Amino acid sequence: MICLPVPDAAIVERRASILRALRELVAPGNVVEDDTRLAAYETDALTAYRQRPLAVVLPETTAEVAAVLQFAHREGVKVVPRGAGTSLSGGAIPAADAIVVALGKFNRILEIDYANRCVVAQCGVTNLAISHAVAGEGFYYAPDPSSQIACTIGGNVAENSGGVHCLKYGLTTNNVLGVELVTPQGEVVRLGGKHLDAGHYDLLGLTVGSEGLIGIVTEVTVRILRRPQTARALLIGFPSVESAGACVAAVIGSGIIPAGMEMMDRPAIAAAEAFVNVGYPLDVEALLIVELDGPAVEVDYLIERVRVIAEQNAAAGIRVSTSERERLAFWAGRKAAFPAVGRLSPDYYCMDGTIPRRELPRVLREINAMQARYGLRVANVFHAGDGNLHPLILYDANVPGETDRAEAFGFDILKLCVDVGGVLTGEHGVGLEKRDLMTYQFGPVDLEIQHRVKHAFDPDVRFNPGKVFPTLRRCAEQGREHVHVGAERFPHLPRF
Amino acid sequence: MTHETRGGVLRPRDAADVAAVVADARRPLEPVAGGTKRAVGRPVEADLLDLAGLAGIVTYEPAELVLTAHAATPLATLEAALAAHGQRLAFEPPDFGALLGASSAQTIGGILGANLSGSRRVAGGAARDHFLGFAGVSGRGERFKAGGKVVKNVTGYDLPKLMAGSWGTLAIFTEVTLRVVPAPELDRTLVVPGATPAASVALLCAALGSPHDVSAAGFDPARGSLLRLEGFAASVEARTAALCADLRCQPAEVVDGAASRRLWRAHASAEALAASPVVWRISVPPTDAPAVLERLRPDRYLLDWGGGLIHAAYGGVDAARVRGAFTAGHATLLKAGAAERAATAVFQPQPAVAAAAAARLKAAFDPRGILNPGRMG
Numbered sequence: 001m002i003c004l005p006v007p008d009a010a011i012v013e014r015r016a017s018i019l020r021a022l023r024e025l026v027a028p029g030n031v032v033e034d035d036t037r038l039a040a041y042e043t044d045a046l047t048a049y050r051q052r053p054l055a056v057v058l059p060e061t062t063a064e065v066a067a068v069l070q071f072a073h074r075e076g077v078k079v080v081p082r083g084a085g086t087s088l089s090g091g092a093i094p095a096a097d098a099i100v101v102a103l104g105k106f107n108r109i110l111e112i113d114y115a116n117r118c119v120v121a122q123c124g125v126t127n128l129a130i131s132h133a134v135a136g137e138g139f140y141y142a143p144d145p146s147s148q149i150a151c152t153i154g155g156n157v158a159e160n161s162g163g164v165h166c167l168k169y170g171l172t173t174n175n176v177l178g179v180e181l182v183t184p185q186g187e188v189v190r191l192g193g194k195h196l197d198a199g200h201y202d203l204l205g206l207t208v209g210s211e212g213l214i215g216i217v218t219e220v221t222v223r224i225l226r227r228p229q230t231a232r233a234l235l236i237g238f239p240s241v242e243s244a245g246a247c248v249a250a251v252i253g254s255g256i257i258p259a260g261m262e263m264m265d266r267p268a269i270a271a272a273e274a275f276v277n278v279g280y281p282l283d284v285e286a287l288l289i290v291e292l293d294g295p296a297v298e299v300d301y302l303i304e305r306v307r308v309i310a311e312q313n314a315a316a317g318i319r320v321s322t323s324e325r326e327r328l329a330f331w332a333g334r335k336a337a338f339p340a341v342g343r344l345s346p347d348y349y350c351m352d353g354t355i356p357r358r359e360l361p362r363v364l365r366e367i368n369a370m371q372a373r374y375g376l377r378v379a380n381v382f383h384a385g386d387g388n389l390h391p392l393i394l395y396d397a398n399v400p401g402e403t404d405r406a407e408a409f410g411f412d413i414l415k416l417c418v419d420v421g422g423v424l425t426g427e428h429g430v431g432l433e434k435r436d437l438m439t440y441q442f443g444p445v446d447l448e449i450q451h452r453v454k455h456a457f458d459p460d461v462r463f464n465p466g467k468v469f470p471t472l473r474r475c476a477e478q479g480r481e482h483v484h485v486g487a488e489r490f491p492h493l494p495r496f
Numbered sequence: 497m498t499h500e501t502r503g504g505v506l507r508p509r510d511a512a513d514v515a516a517v518v519a520d521a522r523r524p525l526e527p528v529a530g531g532t533k534r535a536v537g538r539p540v541e542a543d544l545l546d547l548a549g550l551a552g553i554v555t556y557e558p559a560e561l562v563l564t565a566h567a568a569t570p571l572a573t574l575e576a577a578l579a580a581h582g583q584r585l586a587f588e589p590p591d592f593g594a595l596l597g598a599s600s601a602q603t604i605g606g607i608l609g610a611n612l613s614g615s616r617r618v619a620g621g622a623a624r625d626h627f628l629g630f631a632g633v634s635g636r637g638e639r640f641k642a643g644g645k646v647v648k649n650v651t652g653y654d655l656p657k658l659m660a661g662s663w664g665t666l667a668i669f670t671e672v673t674l675r676v677v678p679a680p681e682l683d684r685t686l687v688v689p690g691a692t693p694a695a696s697v698a699l700l701c702a703a704l705g706s707p708h709d710v711s712a713a714g715f716d717p718a719r720g721s722l723l724r725l726e727g728f729a730a731s732v733e734a735r736t737a738a739l740c741a742d743l744r745c746q747p748a749e750v751v752d753g754a755a756s757r758r759l760w761r762a763h764a765s766a767e768a769l770a771a772s773p774v775v776w777r778i779s780v781p782p783t784d785a786p787a788v789l790e791r792l793r794p795d796r797y798l799l800d801w802g803g804g805l806i807h808a809a810y811g812g813v814d815a816a817r818v819r820g821a822f823t824a825g826h827a828t829l830l831k832a833g834a835a836e837r838a839a840t841a842v843f844q845p846q847p848a849v850a851a852a853a854a855a856r857l858k859a860a861f862d863p864r865g866i867l868n869p870g871r872m873g
Contacts, residue, residue, distance in 0.1 A: 115701050115783045138707065160650045167647070173654060174625045189849035194781035196804055197611060197622055198661055199826025199844025200872060201854045205624055205657025209650050226707040249559035255582055255678035294709065295738070298731035354646045356560050386648040387560075426648040434651075441651060445640045450653050452860035456853060468652070 053094030070186030083155030089431030123154025160209030162427030237284035275340035345394035353417030388426035519637025567605030588614035611661030624660035635862020772809035
């Protein structure tokens, strides 16, 4: 059970005057204050936790954001930035004494510059909208988090979001050229731009992945790439997780960086196949999807090389896509893995650790052992190329104690990731969810130094309170609330 | 005190020594290892902290694409280890030894501290993009770590990014972890002769915007436009033909293999400008380059990153002319005499809000001003 921060009663008491002041700062109707509308902002995709915010403000311009933040700075009010609210780590969960600055109205693409291969977009533009805007000219934006139809580019910057293609094309941080940042004091600064690298300290690099703790990004300049000429995939079954892991290592060891390389274990394969019926083999312990993209001649060549490597690593069956339709079918099961697992169980909890790939067999063995200990089942999907593991813990929140058990199980998995040389989070962020585990990965001095960085921007510690750093000494009682089947937020979003 | 001191130079043997030296320091320290980039930045009045003892690869697992090394490991050592497994650093660090008149060998810590990236920057990312984690010592003499030793990690602030390009003013690396990548089967450079800067930049940008995976795009007025294709041999052959057809260009020369690698290292390291006393390194949006060059009026120059990187050489320092030549971007005075560097903002002056944040970060890591004080202005 993760604690939400205890609200400052003095601020909560001043709610009426704070709302009045906010109404002066933004356009009419852009301060949300009634309970019905506030309910929409109570949580993000970590739905077990919810908190009604003090107020929600919907600015339309950078000047309005600056004015709101100047007001909050002057009055000592906390601020929680929010994009689409799709964070899986609770990064956008409000606080009872905080103003939520929701950036949905920042929804315009400002400039497309093909010659310099970049797009300038307001922070509330969705990830996929950027790719759509440049698709006609054969370009796209590479990072592709599974929530890309809903998640915003500003949220991607805050979380340094990944996706299935980041082994080859990088995370958000490797694809962002510049931002406009409004500081906790309400000052506006541009970091980076259409040029490369920083002329002084890399404040842009620090901003990406800072989880809304050092300011609000209102505009983003991203690099766009030409869409590869072709993409093909292999679907490979293995008799053991070890042989699948050895195949992944051999592919990379032979100098091939696939566009995507995804692994599923037996429970995940079974769930996916039952859900979408795309012909996944049910008699294997592990399934690998390897996608190659690039010029046709290169892709054809590499498909054959990967096929040979798979055969040398005890592959139990290999299919190669011969059409775009078949390639998408290979992916359909993987992309439906989360909802498919959701059918096996009333609730599931998705973890996000990264491990050195060589440790995969050990980690899966230990997760298996933990299943018995916690009395809960797990299905594993794995961004195998970069070692990012997504165990899905199945539980039933209606059974008393099971939610706490699932959470404890998840935390043990993340600690195991750290024990084998990995990290707590590969792409979902620390947020509220993994805050209390930070002391497991980092020592006191490591965390103290990160605190000092936070203080260099936000000395009053008002931005996104209760996230990332385990500083809370008291625990508010409210917080987690039971959300059950069918009440999942963003049920339309694929999760992978 | 456990470290050795010889000739007024502090020579720590390990990370614990570094922490002890910094904690005990009563005067500023200038951390060095290869010392090849000491002539970059404002001159610093400080005791030398020679980190050369912190050398050697700690772990290298080719299949994980991750390498951890002590910070003062020479680049050559690292590159040799990678080459033995068919891998390399994606960011292709330049070597400014010849340009700056340094005869020693640069180290990986120095490269990361300067965030120095070569010609593949435009396609494969910068040094900072491949810098996964580090252990180091703050200006307070604290040992700490940040980032991780896996290729995908978003746990906590991305301090490797902040450290890359901080020129040893925030912390001293003792150990660094890098992402590495497979080396290509074939690298090939197409030399397209002639052209004005404007025509060349148009060609370079079209090449980088093509689907043919161009991994470097530069212009050397003495040779022409330079385009590089890397990868599996069959793919490089096919892309060579497709690129030339798309761009309607006919390369005068096709340079393969080691010769191609030498060409780019010399180009990214601005070796052709070594005779000039003053060289600026200027980053601008690629398509701005031709107009910026007209205002820069350098004695000599080289373009890289599709036009986005200009190395401009002069007989003397005229910061107003250089920094007045562009509206978007930044200029670093890469090479100049000590007196000129002392009198010039070597790094790009920042807007007030960013400068204030940078000053607070400096104070957070190094409140006593022990590490390279004043080097970045």
